[in-house]
Amino acid sequence: MISPELTRFIAGLPKAELHVHHIGAASPHIVAELAARYEGTTAVPADPAQVEAFYDFRDFSHFLQIYPQIVDLVRTPEDLWTLIHGVGGDMAAQQVRYAELTVTPQPHLARGFAPQEFCEVIEDARRRVEADFGTILRWCFDIPGIPGPPAEQTLSIALGHRPDGLVSLGLGGAEAGVSRSQFAPYFAAARAAGLHSVPHAGEVTDAEYVWQAVRDLGAERVAHGIRGVEDPALLEHLAEHGITLEVCPTSNVCTRAVPSLAEHPLPALVAAGVPITVNTDDPPMFGTDLNREYAVAAELLSLDEKGVADLARAAVEASFLGAEGKAALLAEIDAYAGQNSSAPT
Ligand code: ADE
Numbered sequence: 433m434i435s436p437e438l439t440r441f442i443a444g445l446p447k448a449e450l451h452v453h454h455i456g457a458a459s460p461h462i463v464a465e466l467a468a469r470y471e472g473t474t475a476v477p478a479d480p481a482q483v484e485a486f487y488d489f490r491d492f493s494h495f496l497q498i499y500p501q502i503v504d505l506v507r508t509p510e511d512l513w514t515l516i517h518g519v520g521g522d523m524a525a526q527q528v529r530y531a532e533l534t535v536t537p538q539p540h541l542a543r544g545f546a547p548q549e550f551c552e553v554i555e556d557a558r559r560r561v562e563a564d565f566g567t568i569l570r571w572c573f574d575i576p577g578i579p580g581p582p583a584e585q586t587l588s589i590a591l592g593h594r595p596d597g598l599v600s601l602g603l604g605g606a607e608a609g610v611s612r613s614q615f616a617p618y619f620a621a622a623r624a625a626g627l628h629s630v631p632h633a634g635e636v637t638d639a640e641y642v643w644q645a646v647r648d649l650g651a652e653r654v655a656h657g658i659r660g661v662e663d664p665a666l667l668e669h670l671a672e673h674g675i676t677l678e679v680c681p682t683s684n685v686c687t688r689a690v691p692s693l694a695e696h697p698l699p700a701l702v703a704a705g706v707p708i709t710v711n712t713d714d715p716p717m718f719g720t721d722l723n724r725e726y727a728v729a730a731e732l733l734s735l736d737e738k739g740v741a742d743l744a745r746a747a748v749e750a751s752f753l754g755a756e757g758k759a760a761l762l763a764e765i766d767a768y769a770g771q772n773s774s775a776p777t
């Protein structure tokens with residue numbers, strides 16, 4: 433357990449989050465509200481406490497079965513706007529100043545959203561989040577792990593509609609048996625158009641998948657990548673090329689990607705010199721939030737206030753925020769760490 437002082441320091445620390453999904457970040461309150469709206473046509477409970485209980489995942493494939501049921505609650509532009517605006521408010525309450533929110537447009541398009549409408553709604557919500565809460569949002573459009581039409585539709589909405597907040601292309605969904613390499617043409621097109629590459633790999637699959645993400649998709653950061661720990665040559669490559677892993681410790685325990693927090697490979701990754709950031713993935717689904725993930729990292733890595741502030745700085749550095757925005761956020765972190773340092777002078 434970390435000290436109450438460090439817990440307080442983390443709670444007030446200005447932070448950036450680089451790996452969090454819009455559906456997975458919806459609060460149980462908003463999910464329950466949507467479930468009530470669509471009662472009779474959904475198995476999702478209409479009570480926030482029961483929503484939390486609903487998120488008791490047996491493993492990663494069970495998680496992937498439950499997830500679409502929450503996607504299915506987003507049926508109108510208002511549902512989508514309310515969800516994203518709520519996520520922004522929850523982030524602001526955690527002192528998250530900047531977040532790259534992973535959005536998977538394809539299942540929404542399959543449920544009837546027109547691409548233009550989808551982009552207009554999320555962009556309006558993004559601007560309102562910044563105006564109402566001061567939190568800057570950017571988008572990672574995520575291919576839902578299926579080549580062919582779902583991947584093509586994702587690329588098409590990304591490049592054809594190109595919302596202002598879009599910074600990267602991702603790749604999520606099922607991983608086992610889904611080679612990263614087969615998505616190379618989509619990532620090549622996105623990168624040629626100026627988008628960054630941030631695929632999931634090595635969450636529940638081995639280091640070979642992380643190699644594929646790096647070699648074939650030009651990954652600049654890798655979502656999870658934790659199984660990369662099994663391959664020293666890969667760790668050396670990630671360290672040498674400054675390829676950051678977006679580590680989500682509690683997510684990995686809840687999906688049984690790792691057996692326990694105590695056995696999480698985060699310390700080994702850090703010891704190997706791999707750049708890492710700490711993230712939530714799908715916070716209410718995993719009963720966590722960013723402050724809690726920072727506390728988990730502080731415990732696993734034996735961090736003090738300076739170490740925790742360095743985690744926040746690492747997220748800013750590895751983000752796709754522009755130079756000016758990065759400098760401003762880094763200055764804010766420095767000012768906070770300077771003012772709140774409980775270190776002896
Ligand atoms: N979509 C939402 N969360 C995910 C995860 N942890 N892995 C892959 N796809 C996801």
Ligand code: ZN
Pocket residue numbers: 451453604632655713
């Ligand atoms: Zn994820």
